[in-house]
Amino acid sequence: MNKTDKIISKRIVLHFPNRLVDQPIVCKLVKDYDLQFNILKAYVTPQEEGLMVLELTGKEENFNQGIEYLQSCGVKIQPLSQDVIRNETKCTDCGVCVPICPTGALVVDPLTRKVHFYDNKCIACELCVKICPTRAMEVHF
Amino acid sequence: MKTIREINQKIKKGEVVVVTAEEIIDLVDKKGTKKVAQEVDVVTTGTFGPMCSSGIYFNIGHSKPRIKLGGGSCKLNDVPAYCGFAAVDIYLGATAIPADDPRNKVFPGEFKYGGGHVIQEIVSGRDIRLEATAYGTDCYPRKKLETYINIKDLNEAVLFNIRNCYQNYNVAVNLSDKIIYTYMGALKSKLGNANYCSAGQLSPLLKDPYYKTIGIGTKIFLGGGIGYVAWQGTQHSPTVKRKDNGVPQAPAGTLAVIGDLKQMKSEWLVGTSMLGYGVTLTIGIGVPIPILDEETVKFAAIRDEEIYTQIVDYSQAYPQMIPGSLGEVNYAQLKSGKVTVQGKEIPTGNLSSYSKAREIAEELKSWIKKGDFLLSEPVASLPTAESGYTFKPLNERPIG
Numbered sequence: 019m020n021k022t023d024k025i026i027s028k029r030i031v032l033h034f035p036n037r038l039v040d041q042p043i044v045c046k047l048v049k050d051y052d053l054q055f056n057i058l059k060a061y062v063t064p065q066e067e068g069l070m071v072l073e074l075t076g077k078e079e080n081f082n083q084g085i086e087y088l089q090s091c092g093v094k095i096q097p098l099s100q101d102v103i104r105n106e107t108k109c110t111d112c113g114v115c116v117p118i119c120p121t122g123a124l125v126v127d128p129l130t131r132k133v134h135f136y137d138n139k140c141i142a143c144e145l146c147v148k149i150c151p152t153r154a155m156e157v158h159f
Numbered sequence: 160m161k162t163i164r165e166i167n168q169k170i171k172k173g174e175v176v177v178v179t180a181e182e183i184i185d186l187v188d189k190k191g192t193k194k195v196a197q198e199v200d201v202v203t204t205g206t207f208g209p210m211c212s213s214g215i216y217f218n219i220g221h222s223k224p225r226i227k228l229g230g231g232s233c234k235l236n237d238v239p240a241y242c243g244f245a246a247v248d249i250y251l252g253a254t255a256i257p258a259d260d261p262r263n264k265v266f267p268g269e270f271k272y273g274g275g276h277v278i279q280e281i282v283s284g285r286d287i288r289l290e291a292t293a294y295g296t297d298c299y300p301r302k303k304l305e306t307y308i309n310i311k312d313l314n315e316a317v318l319f320n321i322r323n324c325y326q327n328y329n330v331a332v333n334l335s336d337k338i339i340y341t342y343m344g345a346l347k348s349k350l351g352n353a354n355y356c357s358a359g360q361l362s363p364l365l366k367d368p369y370y371k372t373i374g375i376g377t378k379i380f381l382g383g384g385i386g387y388v389a390w391q392g393t394q395h396s397p398t399v400k401r402k403d404n405g406v407p408q409a410p411a412g413t414l415a416v417i418g419d420l421k422q423m424k425s426e427w428l429v430g431t432s433m434l435g436y437g438v439t440l441t442i443g444i445g446v447p448i449p450i451l452d453e454e455t456v457k458f459a460a461i462r463d464e465e466i467y468t469q470i471v472d473y474s475q476a477y478p479q480m481i482p483g484s485l486g487e488v489n490y491a492q493l494k495s496g497k498v499t500v501q502g503k504e505i506p507t508g509n510l511s512s513y514s515k516a517r518e519i520a521e522e523l524k525s526w527i528k529k530g531d532f533l534l535s536e537p538v539a540s541l542p543t544a545e546s547g548y549t550f551k552p553l554n555e556r557p558i559g
Contacts (some may be wrong), residue, residue, distance in 0.1 A: 111514045114344045115480035117506035131513040151431040
């Protein structure tokens with residue numbers, strides 16, 4: 019198999035500057051670059067940037083070109099795992115976040131009873147951020 | 160049969176045998192209660208959860224000229240504290256919040272900062288802003304005081320919690336069709352999750368269900384320092400239904416505890432924010448149980464599977480004071496991560512950190528083994544299961 023035929027899938031955070039918010043950009047990823055996307059989260063606030071969390075899937079070559087296209091439009095891109103992080107000094111391993119997490123990114127270890135945070139499973143919905151009693155889950159942009 | 164005095168002799172000689180409330184379970188499985196009663200001297204318990212009826216009092220020393228805060232008002236980092244005492248004594252409660260906190264005006268409120276957080280900052284040695292007003296008297300003329308205070312300069316700083324260490328607690332669920340925000344955490348609609356709050360087989364009063372060894376005067380691990388059981392806690396309810404093993408099937412006994420704040424650590428007194436509910440303080444407590452006879456071993460070896468509690472709907476039943484339970488589950492089921500309620504399998508979450516409870520039991524064990532911590536004889540008993548002592552609802556009598 020040709021290296022460029024490899025299918026890859028990544029979760030990414032897109033930051034749209036104010037001037038791009040009203041333009042059709044993401045749909046071009048499908049049309050011009052043959053990529054599939056699943057919107058995990060999106061919001062636009064007045065006078066501020068738009069934010070979109072996507073799971074983007076396609077051939078590696080197309081994927082990279084699609085990312086280049088987004089960047090050329092002025093969209094800032096970061097990997098999703100940087101979005102929600104756990105402040106280890108604040109977390110008490112209580113586990114009240116576990117049933118709230120929709121993707122199973124927060125799991126109690128049956129032996130140690132400590133809470134693991136699998137940031138590769140995190141879709142940055144931020145439900146845990148506000149309900150954490152010690153505010154140990156933090157949003158970082 | 161052993162006495163606390165004999166156990167203390169062993170601690171002083173470095174011959175004491177201490178195990179945690181988890182370790183004794185396996186030990187009894189292997190050796191039986193009789194042998195363990197001979198071999199083990201102390202079982203250490205632990206719990207680390209939010210406990211709202213907590214607070215600190217302290218004396219700031221007299222200013223020059225003098226001020227009498229009693230009858231006036233005072234704030235610590237904008238959080239209101241109680242000063243209805245003499246001149247310079249202050250009590251700060253864990254749930255107090257600043258006057259300008261938006262509370263639940265934008266629902267659910269975040270409750271980012273309050274008494275619990277101030278307490279944690281005081282313990283960690285940070286400077287705290289004190290602003291106070293008074294009406295002024297001939298002997299205490301000053302009417303206003305604004306100063307930084309620091310725990311190292313306070314005369315006394317004491318953690319005094321009027322209700323901690325609940326012996327068992329409800330499992331909270333939500334039967335309604337919208338999410339609710341409670342002191343038991345966020346509860347998703349239509350039985351979306353079940354939240355509980357106990358260390359189960361590590362929790363102090365669950366391992367001495369009839370308060371045979373834990374009483375007024377019992378020396379404990381409190382917030383990383385040393386404290387004592389001061390009294391039964393408020394809402395102490397020893398007469399609730401119990402299983403054959405003596406373990407209450409619903410929230411039962413409680414403890415009022417006291418200890419020197421200056422010895423404590425911010426790691427074990429953590430300011431806590433419950434979304435849509437308010438501010439509280441998460442506290443680490445560990446109680447040693449002296450193994451006096453086979454019966455104390457039997458109780459101390461009670462395991463999660465044998466500790467049952469009630470599932471309560473917090474959308475209607477709890478707020479409206481409607482008695483009743485949606486069923487009974489044990490802590491082994493809760494800890495498995497899923498329980499079945501009304502035929503639906505739902506995920507569980509604990510508000511009380513089991514791993515921290517384990518750390519506390521280990522820490523207390525090491526203190527006792529090193530000879531740093533002697534056990535105390537209780538000076539009086541807590542009201543017992545046979546006492547007739549009950550937790551009554553309010554008898555509301557309209558005025559006028």
